[in-house]
Amino acid sequence: MKIRQISFYRSNPIRCDCCGQSIRNVCEITAADGTIIHLGHDCYRKQITDGLSQLQKTKVQDAERAIRHWEDQKEVWETLTEDAYLKAAWKYGVQASEEYPYGASESFEELREWMLQSLIPARIKRAEAELVRSLPC
């Protein structure tokens, strides 16, 4: 199967297309011909990454780590308050200065919107594309 796209997300319980078990943490794979399959993480490992060489595995793990990092950032930003942000801006992946506490944005809300609507989705997309490129098929 030639893979066009892989994405990971949480959903209401659905069935894994491989083993039939109920899954919430879903790996959605779109094949080159447009076919979409949903796998639980165990089946994703068994079907997609277990047979790879060590070098390929390392690349795949780097991409998976980047995806997890940005998924975590998404969760942080969804509940982040302005106070918490100003106390620890460096923690949230944004270059902040005293003069421009919200970087290129005018306000915290604008910055938050940009993080959640632009930066984080773009970074996740890039890491997912990197993951697909790391797979030999």
Ligand SMILES: [Zn+2]
């Ligand atoms: Zn399964």
